[in-house]
Structure formats: structure tokens, C-alpha cells
Amino acid sequence: MKKSILCVGCGNMMNAIFRHKELSQLANDYFFYNRTYDKASKLSSFIGGTAIKDISELKEYDFVFLGVKPQNLDSMEFLKAHLNNKTTIVSLLAAIDLNQLQNFFSHKKIVRLMPNLGAFVQEGVYLKIDTENVTNEANSLINQILSFSGETFELKDEQSFDHLTLFSSCMPGVISNLFDLISKQMTSMNSEEDKKRLLTKTLIGTAQYLKIEGSSESFNEVTNRVASKGGITQALNASLEKSGLELVFKKGFESALLRARELKNL
């Protein structure tokens, strides 16, 4: 049976999930609402959905995907009038836990979803966790939607969900930052565009090698394949290690977890 799906907050992540024409194959009714109407209108045009201009046009929905920032949750009071006991809320909000969402919406059926940037190019990673009363039917429809843009990892406890968020949804930002730093050492190349091209190709090649040819090798084994004893890569890795790279990462992830706790209590 056709399901009605409302997407609220049509920014980066909602686009990453719903900007895929193939989603129209699922024959759901898609509705999009955003503070700035143009964004809802643009996103709805991708899969033939309906953009909603004013909250007075809202009805009740089977699914509500929530894609606003955690600090905007308070402005979502109006949604309560559009939920019924069959509605499943799917929250993309970082740090806000299932219990907080249940209390805020006075609603039982909640799914937390943590996407990452790769979903734009159908290579996303989704972390997913739900409250026990979300039905198998609802979960299977959500999984179908996500299957068009990435791979879903179902989790059972929220502590792991929040911790793994650092390694999935934060990671494209961390990797890009690292490559920005690395590109600053490419002093023999002038063009920023060429630097990006060279490093991106290397990144894709490494990822594909890890996924295909080296699928049975650990990260350490692949490292040793390149970093032969007494060679240049080994010297580079040894120097990075000696300069405290592992500690730098440990501290970075600790700070990120602290920030996640702060956001939860805003």
C-alpha cells in the first residue's frame, strides 16, 4: 500500500537521501517542507513529490523524516499535530537520543538515522537504531529507501550509535581536512585543481583496492604492502607515528564525543 512520507528540513542530508530519481519506483507519496520554500520545491522535483509552502497545508503522515539541525528541534512543535499512532518519525539529528525524541514529540515510534555525505553519490553509510515499537513493515520501507543511496548498519545500543557517528558521518569532513593538510606538502605542484585530482584518484584507488583486490587484507597488511622495510613510505609512517599521530587522533575523537554530549543537552 502507498505510504505518505513527509520530509522536514530539505538541506544537505535530506538531499543526499531523497535526490535519487529511482526512489519514485517505490510508489510512495513524498511531501517536502522547508523553512526556505525553494529548497523543498527543488528537492520535490527530483522524485515527483509535493512541496509544501505553508504548515497549514500539512496533513497526517505515515513517515516523518526530520532533517533540521539539533538546535532547531524546538521549532518542530507544529509537527505534533500531524502524527498519529501509525506514524514513524525518522530523525537525522546528531546527538539527540531516542528518549529525548519520544519525550519531545510525545510519540513512541522513532528511528534514528545517521547518514553521511557519500549518500549523494550512492556510496553512503547509514547508522540506524529504532525504538522497539517500530514495525517490521516500517523498517523495511525505510531500508528500501536507503538502499538507493548507501549501506545501512543496524545498531542495538545508542552509545555505540553515538560513538560510531564519529567514524561514519564525521569521516568525510575529517578525510577532506586531512587531504587539505597533505596537499599543502605538495610543493612541486602549483595547481590546486591538479593536487585535488591527484589525491582524489589516489583516495579512490586505495578505497577500491581495500574493497576489491585487498578485501581479505587488514588495513595493517595493506599498509605493509606499500611500506616495505627500509623504504620511503615506512620512513614517512614512522615519522608520523613518532610525532604522535595516534595521540592526535585519540584526542580528536575525545573532543568530538564531548561536543556530542554538549549538543544533546542544548
Ligand SMILES: NC(=O)c1ccc[n+]([C@@H]2O[C@H](COP(=O)([O-])OP(=O)(O)OC[C@H]3O[C@@H](n4cnc5c(N)ncnc54)[C@H](OP(=O)(O)O)[C@@H]3O)[C@@H](O)[C@H]2O)c1
Ligand atoms: N551534514 C552532515 O554531513 C550530517 C551528517 C549526519 C547527520 N547530520 C544531521 O542531519 C541534520 C541536517 O543536517 P544538514 O547538514 O542537512 O543541515 P542543513 O543543510 O543546514 O539543513 C537543515 C535544513 O533545515 C531547514 N530548517 C531549519 N529550521 C526549520 C524549520 N523550523 N522548519 C522547516 N525547515 C527548517 C533549513 O532551512 P533553511 O534553508 O531555511 O535554512 C535547512 O534547509 C542535522 O540534524 C545534522 O545533525 C548531518
